[in-house]
Amino acid sequence: MAEKVFVTKSAAETEEVARGISSRLSAGDVLALYGDMGAGKTAFVRGLVSGLLPECVRLVHSPTFAIVNEYAGKDYSIYHFDFYRLKDEDDLYSIAFFDYLDRGGIIVTEWSELFEDILPPSGKRVRIEKTGEEERRIYVDFGD
Ligand SMILES: Nc1ncnc2c1ncn2[C@@H]1O[C@H](COP(=O)(O)OP(=O)(O)OP(=O)(O)O)[C@@H](O)[C@H]1O
Numbered sequence: 001m002a003e004k005v006f007v008t009k010s011a012a013e014t015e016e017v018a019r020g021i022s023s024r025l026s027a028g029d030v031l032a033l034y035g036d037m038g039a040g041k042t043a044f045v046r047g048l049v050s051g052l053l054p055e056c057v058r059l060v061h062s063p064t065f066a067i068v069n070e071y072a073g074k075d076y077s078i079y080h081f082d083f084y085r086l087k088d089e090d091d092l093y094s095i096a097f098f099d100y101l102d103r104g105g106i107i108v109t110e111w112s113e114l115f116e117d118i119l120p121p122s123g124k125r126v127r128i129e130k131t132g133e134e135e136r137r138i139y140v141d142f143g144d
């Protein structure tokens, strides 16, 4: 599995990395994000949205309580999920997660480790590791 590694030293740099790879995502993709609390997953999503749907970037925030935020562009939406508060597969059904897969948008999930068996195996993955107060290692695996 080919993996690219980036090292960043601020949230702005993490956003920049995400913006840089955003063009490799297209409608229909699922991107699973992995990493501990405060790793920078939401910062990463902000970078993706700034690359793909810049008109929506001010809307990006953690969907911890809402579970899903929609950033609606002209041609497609980005659905930003946070699984942190979900317990089991029943919870995924109750938020209608599987219906979102049919909407033709881009799905990005935080706390993907909680549902490793359920996410599409062909999906793209990004893991963020906290290696210092402001340093992060970002592993990008787009399966190519
Ligand atoms: N290199 C970096 N990349 C990303 N964030 C950084 C970096 N250095 C410091 N930070 C800080 O770390 C925090 C990352 O927060 P963020 O909400 O993006 O994390 P998260 O992984 O989404 O956490 P949670 O699991 O709580 O949703 C922010 O306060 C950000 O300013």
Ligand SMILES: [Mg+2]
Pocket: 041, 042, 043, 062, 082, 110
């Ligand atoms: Mg977050």
